[in-house]
Ligand SMILES: Nc1nc2c(ncn2[C@@H]2O[C@H](COP(=O)(O)OP(=O)(O)OP(=O)(O)O)[C@@H](O)[C@H]2O)c(=O)[nH]1
């Protein structure tokens with residue numbers, strides 16, 4: 659059994675004075691003493707309360723949850739010998755008691771990255787977040803070929819090797835998506851376990867539309883080297899649809915005796931570019947497949 663001292667609890671906070679105390683106390687009472695709160699510049703009593711309850715508090719550099727997580731991971735790897743890190747939001751929506759469920763697959767050696775899949779109590783999710791989550795999980799499944807229930811959960815456990823192996827760059831709420839994708843790309847084993855999800859205390863820091871779009875964009879952009887057919891396929895399809903739309907219009911007008919020369923040129927360009935992108939996708943797909951075969955052959959030697 660992994661000792662509690664070998665697990666580091668990481669809590670990103672930004673103005674969470676209503677919930678941070680209970681969370682730190684919850685982990686302490688279960689014997690987890692290595693608790694790091696990385697604070698994004700709270701202007702309320704978050705820092706004071708976290709310190710009082712016995713957490714180590716570090717003020718983050720820069721802004722954003724992602725930036726905070728990146729900094730905290732680096733610190734933990736450099737300054738502690740933790741074998742596993744548990745990340746939990748500081749807003750009171752997850753229960754410290756669920757931590758053993760997250761750690762079990764890691765202790766059993768069945769996973770490198772465990773995601774706490776949210777089983778929401780009534781009213782815990784705002785409707786827009788629920789719909790957004792579903793869409794983003796679908797896009798992810800389509801792009802990466804793996805079905806996950808809840809890739810964006812803020813409650814997760816990772817092994818030290820996993821954190822050493824993944825590279826994170828996004829500084830905002832895209833951090834969970836990037837962590838999940840990096841693990842898929844680097845071949846770390848992901849497992850989901852159900853955890854309770856309650857309505858958050860305090861005010862949300864997430865803007866559903868802006869952050870949702872950013873997360874979607876991240877999932878799409880990071881697929882370029884993993885699934886080029888998905889990446890270029892979408893690009894190509896957009897161009898082809900645009901080309902077909904202008905094309906239909908040009909032809910209909912032409913039947914009426916009106917000729918649109920510039921629009922016809924545009925139509926041709928759109929369709930040619932669209933096909934080009936699809937061909938890029940196919941070529942890219944072949945390159946990735948070959949590269950994977952090569953890597954597998956190298957690993958077997
Ligand atoms: N250090 C740090 N923490 C942040 C920052 N932004 C948000 N957080 C924390 O990250 C956690 C998740 O943020 P939330 O606002 O709960 O976002 P969410 O859980 O996706 O959205 P809700 O469902 O509305 O709660 C919370 O504990 C925040 O306090 C930041 O810029 N820096």
Ligand SMILES: [Mg+2]
Pocket residue numbers: 747749751812858
């Ligand atoms: Mg939250």
